[in-house]
Amino acid sequence: MTGRTHDLAAFATLAAVFVASPLREMSIATAVTAVFANMVGGLIPDADQPGSDLYDKVRGGNMLDEVVTPLFGGHRHVSHSLVGLGVGSYLAWWLLGYLGKFLIIDRQVVFVAFSLGMWSHLVTDMLTREGVPLLFPWKKKFGIPPWRIMRLKTNSWIERLLVFPGLLTFTIWLLIKNKDKVELFLKEYLVF
Numbered sequence: 001m002t003g004r005t006h007d008l009a010a011f012a013t014l015a016a017v018f019v020a021s022p023l024r025e026m027s028i029a030t031a032v033t034a035v036f037a038n039m040v041g042g043l044i045p046d047a048d049q050p051g052s053d054l055y056d057k058v059r060g061g062n063m064l065d066e067v068v069t070p071l072f073g074g075h076r077h078v079s080h081s082l083v084g085l086g087v088g089s090y091l092a093w094w095l096l097g098y099l100g101k102f103l104i105i106d107r108q109v110v111f112v113a114f115s116l117g118m119w120s121h122l123v124t125d126m127l128t129r130e131g132v133p134l135l136f137p138w139k140k141k142f143g144i145p146p147w148r149i150m151r152l153k154t155n156s157w158i159e160r161l162l163v164f165p166g167l168l169t170f171t172i173w174l175l176i177k178n179k180d181k182v183e184l185f186l187k188e189y190l191v192f
């Protein structure tokens with residue numbers, strides 16, 4: 001999948017979990033950091049890919065690209081597996097604990113938003129022909145549906161004209177359908 005599909009899938013997942021969960025009071029800083037962390041989580045598994053969108057979005061990204069990319073051992077390896085998710089989650093939890101010394105953010109909320117981004121990345125990549133090595137170091141690639149022929153090609157017209165607009169429509173529909181909850185959250189639960 002392309003970076004923008006991952007980006008949107010991460011946000012759609014966040015929105016779906018938000019509307020399904022009980023409201024929780026949080027600071028504006030937490031909410032903004034959570035949305036940002038969700039985007040990073042949605043793109044980070046492709047940090048193994050030279051020229052990934054993630055590098056375009058962060059300052060000094062091109063330098064980072066040259067250092068980080070070789071560490072992953074090629075595209076869609078460990079970063080697209082349960083081991084990768086575990087390591088990514090551990091690092092994120094640790095980093096948020098460290099940042100907590102300087103920033104007043106709700107570690108749990110930001111962590112969940114980040115993790116949802118990562119999970120959504122793996123699931124959306126499973127819809128593509130290449131599949132993902134979920135059980136790395138076992139090399140077998142897994143996909144949904146299990147038959148490769150029924151899966152999507154990355155950046156194909158189906159992704160651009162059906163998956164992306166479909167996901168966008170779904171997200172907007174979800175937020176409109178739950179607009180009372182969204183409004184209540186913005187008015188009563190979001191604090192300075």
Ligand SMILES: [Zn+2]
Nearest residue numbers: 045046080125
């Ligand atoms: Zn990927």
